[in-house]
Amino acid sequence: MDHKDVFAALQMVCSDVISALNGSRNNSSNADATNRLLGVMRQIQEHGRAVEPLITSFTAVYHHFDLDAQTPGNGYRTLVKVVHSCIFHILQKARYIASNCTGAFFRMDHNMAEMDAYCSALCQLRALLYLAQVLLSDNAHGQLYSQEEGGLSERFVQEYISMHKACFYGRCLGFQFSPSLRPFLQTVVISMVSFGENYKKQQTGLGIAALSFFTSGKYMVDPELRGTEFERITQNLDMQFWKTFWNLTETELLSSLTRITSTVVQVNVILTIPAESLSLPLASDPSFSVFMNPPVAHWGPGPVKVRLISHTLRQGQDSAELLALSRPEGPQLSLPGGFSRQTAPLSPCLLIHFHGGGFVAQTSKSHENYLKSWSKDLNVPILSVDYSLAPEAPFPRALEECFYAYCWALKNCHLLGSTAERVCLVGDSAGGNLCITVSMRAMSHGVRVPDGIVAAYPATLLTTDASPSRLLTLIDPLLPLSVLYKCIDAYAGTSFQSAQPAQQLDTLAALGHDTVKLLTNFAQGATNWFQTLLDPKAASSSSLTTSSNGPSSTKSHSVEKPQEVKEYPDNFEPLRSRCLVDIRTPCTPIMKNPFVSPLLAPDSLLKGLPPVHIVASALDALLDDSVMLAKKLRNMNQPVTLTVVEDLPHGFLSLLQLSKETQEASDICVKRIREVFQQEELPADQRQQGLN
Known part of the structure; x- marks a missing residue:
């Protein structure tokens, strides 16, 4: 469906719902929920009118960022796709409301909550589109990553910290993914918030998992609570929590x-x-x-x-x-x-x-x-x-x-x-x-x-560094930005300076402390040398940063003094989070x-x-x-x-x-591996043709 038809359908179905609710408001036993739903539908109409020109501007240019005409794919395309997915869910729910809101068994509170969640999601996606416009205007032709010094532009990091994300982890969880995966994603998120609730109690990993099983019921019946708790967990809990949770799949059971x-x-x-x-x-x-x-x-x-x-x-x-x-x-x-x-x-x-x-x-x-x-x-x-x-x-x-x-x-x-x-x-x-x-x-x-x-x-x-696809970390239940940062920092950030020896080393593997320190310093020196090859100015500025802030220097952002984002229109402000934390932005030459x-x-x-x-x-x-x-x-x-x-x-x-979709994706990998193994059997001209 053409995006113009999508937005025309959105405006029409919102009007249908508003008309139906106005016609039944006098007979409604829950006037408060009805009035709230009317307000939500009007907000959706407003967001739709504002988002349509943004989508139009991206669809006009996003093909310039593809690898080629046969391989459509980049972060700008994805943002358009995600917005369409959100609107399709709104259309489906709104049509149901318009047809059934006068019925005796219609649950006004439930449907109002559903629609309100998707209205919040559309509002936040609108904010992402505004931020993506900044990237589009600042970046060179065909360039997806921001070249701005300081990485994922500090205003974007600040926006991630302050923007409301819980709506994407509650009723709207996984709306952008294949329907067959949504039950799995719901299970993962419920397990994670239950596990997080019992984290740091005196239990083994499997013991925490067992305890979490008995506390997960409330997150199944209360999507808003689940979303709020998931947002808190992703921004607050340390790397050890994520290591423990992800490694649960390796327990013997x-x-x-x-x-x-x-x-x-x-x-x-x-x-x-x-x-x-x-x-x-x-x-x-x-x-x-x-x-x-x-x-x-x-x-x-x-x-x-x-x-x-x-x-x-x-x-x-x-x-x-x-x-x-x-x-x-x-x-x-x-x-x-x-x-x-x-x-x-x-x-x-x-x-x-x-x-x-x-x-x-x-x-x-x-x-x-x-x-x-x-x-x-x-x-x-x-x-x-x-x-x-x-x-x-x-x-x-x-x-x-x-x-x-x-x-x-x-x-x-x-x-x-x-x-x-x-x-x-x-x-x-x-x-x-x-x-x-x-x-x-x-x-x-x-x-x-x-x-x-x-x-x-x-x-x-x-x-x-910023890119349109990395803006998806605001809505991704499997790879939120704060978790991505923790992984980057653990591998190539400040943890580099404080590496711990392995728990079990072969007796032949023991080296003196001075030797290990020498090897670590050599690795840091090699990194600085590579950096001078890539960008001598950046390398020198990095060394200055290290000397002034200490060897474990890391950029951080204070939530008490947020940087103002001026990319939003005067009449728009995204929803803000109640869960404000200071997300560390790793910044080392090693990266x-x-x-x-x-x-x-x-x-x-x-x-x-x-x-x-x-x-x-x-x-x-x-x-x-x-x-x-x-x-x-x-x-x-x-x-x-x-x-x-x-x-x-x-x-x-x-x-x-x-799901069938994950199996098909795995089959593509198998096909590519088979091409590597069979490549030698092909004539050289065919081999080159298959790779281009």
């Missing part, structure tokens, strides 16, 4: 329930890669070798844990050498006699996976559901890396561990059931970032790069390190990357990360594809079995 419905595989083992130096052939001249040291950042050399998943038992996977590194996971495998003695030959392909979780949470266990499915569909072994998590292990520990695991897999592929003739890196969110940065590190070390990268909704810009934010990498580091296949979501706050990276690679004549799926949230791979 919940993971056992997931395992019941997942694909059965013959091999599912955890391997511990010892911290030993490796020698690999030099990519440019295999007659020479290059030595790879184990990860050392922050606390010195240590082992790396990985998970090997294979639908079919293959040669090498039952070898004594591999079994010496492994422990079984789940009921599929009992060592040493649990393997079927009939082994398949080595696969020519190997899939190496880096999981998501904002660099701060989860392991391969949270992602094994779709990895098992992929192992069966692709008929290849999969190695998933359980890298160390921030803030205890900030950058560059995770990158070092993933790169080391990649090198180890190349050298020991015969143990994994593969000849590694074709190697594909795949990851989602933070894992997508690591796929790209591991490949960049392989190039810089002279090691063979993978044959392709498949990155699902990757985080490629770990700064606080602009190209191995943290590959979107900022110089061409020399991106040139020579293997084919990059990105699968993004139109409703993801990180959508613009994917679009801008794809544009940058294409402008360099690097092989890249971008697929933008509709109606799904960030993290859709973990929702594989919840």
Whole structure:
């Protein structure tokens, strides 16, 4: 439906409701609710009249920000799509009210509350459109991210702090997503607010979850309370809360329930890669070798844990050498006699996976559901890396561990059931970032790069720069801005200066305190050096900031003295939140390190990357990360594809079995992985055509 028809329908149905309510007001037993509903419908009409020209202005230009005509997708398109979704819900509810408001069983209070919630949502979306207009006018042609120094413009951060968000987490929860996912989102939000209510009580994680089950009823029957509490939680609770909540899926009880419905595989083992130096052939001249040291950042050399998943038992996977590194996971495998003695030959392909979780949470266990499915569909072994998590292990520990695991897999592929003739890196969110940065590190070390990268909704810009898709953090129940900031700060912010040693280190991994301090300072110095390559002025100003504010300097915003936003018309003001907090805005040189934010990498580091296949979501706050990276690679004549799926949230791979749409999105990833594995079989001209 054309957007003009949408807004015409909105005005008409609002008039119909107003007429129907005026006709029944004298006979209504609840005159107060009727009058309030009349006021809400008039407000919706007002918002509709104001929003229509904004939508018209965006639809006239948003195609300029797409990757190409065949790949429509960017934050401006998404904002228009979200507004349309909100209006469609209003139309549906308003038509019901107009037809049934005179009925004996019509619940005036309930319908008034429903319509009031969507009126509030439309009001806040109107505010986002005004803010997006600022980006549109300030940014260069085709540029989605603000180039303003200071990141996600301070006025936008201040607006996020002060704007009312609870309406998006109550009755309107998930209105922008596929209908099949809304019950799941409601369950997640109810679980989160119940968990938050009992957080910090003297209970284990599972104990809190059990206690939360008995306190969740009130949030099911009271959407307004749920929305208010969720807004409070997302802005106030610390990173440890989010780590604990996200890791609930890895408790034995919940993971056992997931395992019941997942694909059965013959091999599912955890391997511990010892911290030993490796020698690999030099990519440019295999007659020479290059030595790879184990990860050392922050606390010195240590082992790396990985998970090997294979639908079919293959040669090498039952070898004594591999079994010496492994422990079984789940009921599929009992060592040493649990393997079927009939082994398949080595696969020519190997899939190496880096999981998501904002660099701060989860392991391969949270992602094994779709990895098992992929192992069966692709008929290849999969190695998933359980890298160390921030803030205890900030950058560059995770990158070092993933790169080391990649090198180890190349050298020991015969143990994994593969000849590694074709190697594909795949990851989602933070894992997508690591796929790209591991490949960049392989190039810089002279090691063979993978044959392709498949990155699902990757985080490629770990700064606080503004973009239209990041405005969605105001309404996203899975990735609010405050949570995104906590993850960025934990991985590349002030936590970098206070890294804690791992809980369990191999005895061979112990290093003296002075050595660890030296390595940390070396990493900080390398970051500053990279920054001087990208922007010498910014680097010098960053060092000045550090010296004046101390090594843990972080920009913060005082809610007592809000900065005035002048982008709103004189007759409009968005709804304001009662839950005002001071959200920290991480700002460190590390955030602009190209191995943290590959979107900022110089061409020399991106040139020579293997084919990059990105699968993004139109409703993801990180959508613009994917679009801008794809544009940058294409402008360099690097092989890249971008697929933008509709109606799904960030993290859709973990929702594989919840809906037809998530399954289809997973199938797209599988298709791209298969293209990487089969690419060599295609003629060169066809291969290049398929990548453009």
